[in-house]
Amino acid sequence: MKNIKQSLAVSLWFxxxxxxxxxxxxxxxxxxxxxxxxxxxWIGLATFVLSFVWxxxxxxxxxxxxxxxxxxxxxxxxSRIQALLEDxxxxxxxxxxxxIFALAFPWVFDTYQSTxxxxxxxxxxxxLGLNITVGLAGLLDLGYVAFFAVGAYSYALLNHHFGxxxxxxxxxxxxxxxxxGVILGFPILRLRGxxxxxxxxxxxxxxxxxxxxxxxxxxxxxxxxxxxxxGLFGLKxxxxxxxxxxxxxxxxxxxxxxxxxxxLKNSRIGRAWIALREDEIACVAMGIDMARTKLSAYxxxxxxxxMVGVMFAAKTTFINPASFTFMESAIILSIVVLxxxxxxxxxxxxxxxxxxxxxxxxxxxxYRMIIFGAxxxxxxIFRPQxxxxxxxxxxxxxxxxxxxxxx
Amino acid sequence: MSDTTKRTLLxxxxxxxxxxxxxxxxxxxxxxxxxxxxxxxxxxxxxKTTFFNCVTGIYTPTDGDILIHPKDKPTRRVNGSxxxxxxxLGMARTFQNIRLxxxxxxxxxxxxxxxxxxxxxxxxxxxxxxxxxxxxxxxxESSYTLLEKVGLGEFAxxxxxxxxxxxxxxxxxxxxxxxxxxxxLLDEPAAGMNPQETADLDALICRIRDVEKIAILxxxxxxxxxxxxxxxxxxxxxxKKIATGTPQQIKDNPKVIEAYLGExxxx
Numbered sequence: 022m023k024n025i026k027q028s029l030a031v032s033l034w035f036x037x038x039x040x041x042x043x044x045x046x047x048x049x050x051x052x053x054x055x056x057x058x059x060x061x062x063w064i065g066l067a068t069f070v071l072s073f074v075w076x077x078x079x080x081x082x083x084x085x086x087x088x089x090x091x092x093x094x095x096x097x098x099x100s101r102i103q104a105l106l107e108d109x110x111x112x113x114x115x116x117x118x119x120x121i122f123a124l125a126f127p128w129v130f131d132t133y134q135s136t137x138x139x140x141x142x143x144x145x146x147x148x149l150g151l152n153i154t155v156g157l158a159g160l161l162d163l164g165y166v167a168f169f170a171v172g173a174y175s176y177a178l179l180n181h182h183f184g185x186x187x188x189x190x191x192x193x194x195x196x197x198x199x200x201x202g203v204i205l206g207f208p209i210l211r212l213r214g215x216x217x218x219x220x221x222x223x224x225x226x227x228x229x230x231x232x233x234x235x236x237x238x239x240x241x242x243x244x245x246x247x248x249x250x251x252g253l254f255g256l257k258x259x260x261x262x263x264x265x266x267x268x269x270x271x272x273x274x275x276x277x278x279x280x281x282x283x284x285l286k287n288s289r290i291g292r293a294w295i296a297l298r299e300d301e302i303a304c305v306a307m308g309i310d311m312a313r314t315k316l317s318a319y320x321x322x323x324x325x326x327x328m329v330g331v332m333f334a335a336k337t338t339f340i341n342p343a344s345f346t347f348m349e350s351a352i353i354l355s356i357v358v359l360x361x362x363x364x365x366x367x368x369x370x371x372x373x374x375x376x377x378x379x380x381x382x383x384x385x386x387x388y389r390m391i392i393f394g395a396x397x398x399x400x401x402i403f404r405p406q407x408x409x410x411x412x413x414x415x416x417x418x419x420x421x422x423x424x425x426x427x428x
Numbered sequence: 429m430s431d432t433t434k435r436t437l438l439x440x441x442x443x444x445x446x447x448x449x450x451x452x453x454x455x456x457x458x459x460x461x462x463x464x465x466x467x468x469x470x471x472x473x474x475x476k477t478t479f480f481n482c483v484t485g486i487y488t489p490t491d492g493d494i495l496i497h498p499k500d501k502p503t504r505r506v507n508g509s510x511x512x513x514x515x516x517l518g519m520a521r522t523f524q525n526i527r528l529x530x531x532x533x534x535x536x537x538x539x540x541x542x543x544x545x546x547x548x549x550x551x552x553x554x555x556x557x558x559x560x561x562x563x564x565x566x567x568x569e570s571s572y573t574l575l576e577k578v579g580l581g582e583f584a585x586x587x588x589x590x591x592x593x594x595x596x597x598x599x600x601x602x603x604x605x606x607x608x609x610x611x612x613l614l615d616e617p618a619a620g621m622n623p624q625e626t627a628d629l630d631a632l633i634c635r636i637r638d639v640e641k642i643a644i645l646x647x648x649x650x651x652x653x654x655x656x657x658x659x660x661x662x663x664x665x666x667x668k669k670i671a672t673g674t675p676q677q678i679k680d681n682p683k684v685i686e687a688y689l690g691e692x693x694x695x
Contacts, residue, residue, distance in 0.1 A: 281554050288553035288560075289546055289567070292532070296540045299529035306484060306523075308515035308544030308607050317550060413533050415585040416568050 024076045032069035127265040135268050137380050142271040143329050145372040148356040149278045150325030156362035158318035159298025161218040164225025165353050168323040170345040171198040172330020177245040177340050187251035187335050198327025199320045206319035232342040244341025251335050267336050287414045294318050361407025370408050434461040437611050437643050443492035445482050452478040454667040465644045467654045470664035476647045484521045485511040516544045520604035521613040526596050530589035537588050538571035541606025578602045594625035614646040618653050
């Protein structure tokens, strides 16, 4: 009841505010004033509904928080989605179904769809890479796109000057950008929080400015064209075939990334990263070498960006510095934050949503940024942990219990 | 050192720490021997935690020597060593304000402690070969055993932030023990505990000394606990050490009474 009253007040206030704009229309040529009373109704109704839903959602969130505080057991009770995710048999079935769908995709849909899907997959790998640095190790990186650029340019330049092929450069690009990760990592070992973010932001800018202005090296803003597409034993392929081929390479890369990050996450190294994120001083006091842990997080995060950068250059066959703006870094970071920091499935979903939705909602392309921003705000209020929050592995102690029973 | 007396594990000589013009710790001498529970007490702001931070490598002391004598290993001077080096050498600590890893499970918190005693690298973690799997299993089992020792076995898969306060303190001790230390430094382990929890802690600390053979240096304000379990007590005031002795000697020391309660006439 209180909610209805308040929502009513809000809608009245909005009616009053928008009255001169939405209702009164002065037709200067005919010296007439039009009164568009219908608009009032629409505005009133829309603001009322919006405000009511908003209030209802907030109240529910607060109620849940209160419940969590009063009873310890209620806290962090796994949601229905989480329970589904932990069901092993279902998980394998879903994974197989997903893999079959992914493999059949280019045969079911046309080349245009495949191209969109390739770029989405590129962002999936980028998201998973950044997830290591930001999600697991907690090192905020606002210049991640720089590593992407390093990979892309290493392929473009080595291909242009020396004619080296895609498969040779794929690991080389990864390793080169790994090196850049370490180079960036060294000076910022001591920084954290805001300062770290500023330096990484600067690093991203530097790479872009260098690429734009060092024309002898990078051909400046005009970029590099005619980069070779990935080859398959010298086979000639038309556009559709090569798109399909790239699509499959991309699927392979995504699967590889998922396997590697999933294994790292629950390993000795992954635990050290998470400990570093949780509490730096305690982490160091427990005997973890901070410098090595941080550097490895940067290097590995950068490695995937480099690999997928090579992929990007091979796919578009043309790159220039305009592809590597801060906007890209921001989008990749949003993928990680929106999807759920540290959660692999969450990041994949986040990438799909953030990259595919704008493609399919071309009709709303003018409002893209507004929707994007609003979605972020709503997300941060109602689900700050991301779409799918990170769940730590549970260990079983059957062996131990049996042992103690036997004794 | 003769065989009849216990071996010295930690030897601090003339330790001094300045923060700008403020001398927080002023030429402190202190030793901890094998199988000993030593307590460091003193009024608030006496420099006890600063002393801890110097010994564990979080601060680099201005002056003095910190020598450790691990069993079967050469003596080492650890001034200015990084905290992780100090822990690897065999001195593990807990914190005054609990510093657990809140978003990790209880078991994983202890598993972090095993980090410096294990060595699976990146490639090992990615390929997950036989050696890596075996080591991982070893980490899980030894961590779980430690959890059972401090009575937290049933909470192994809970998030550590959801544990009750007293349990969090015990978990921090378990985590420090996972690094296989010869000396455990506890910074106010009983702070904020109720009498029952303090009694449990009392028993736990004695068990660590007697069963695990780990020496303990602790900072504590709970005098009952300190008097109960300590073998030696060191008293600090304004950065200086004013007394050392057994609990009985400390109890009767006029300087200590003065430091805690003011002039004797007022007390």
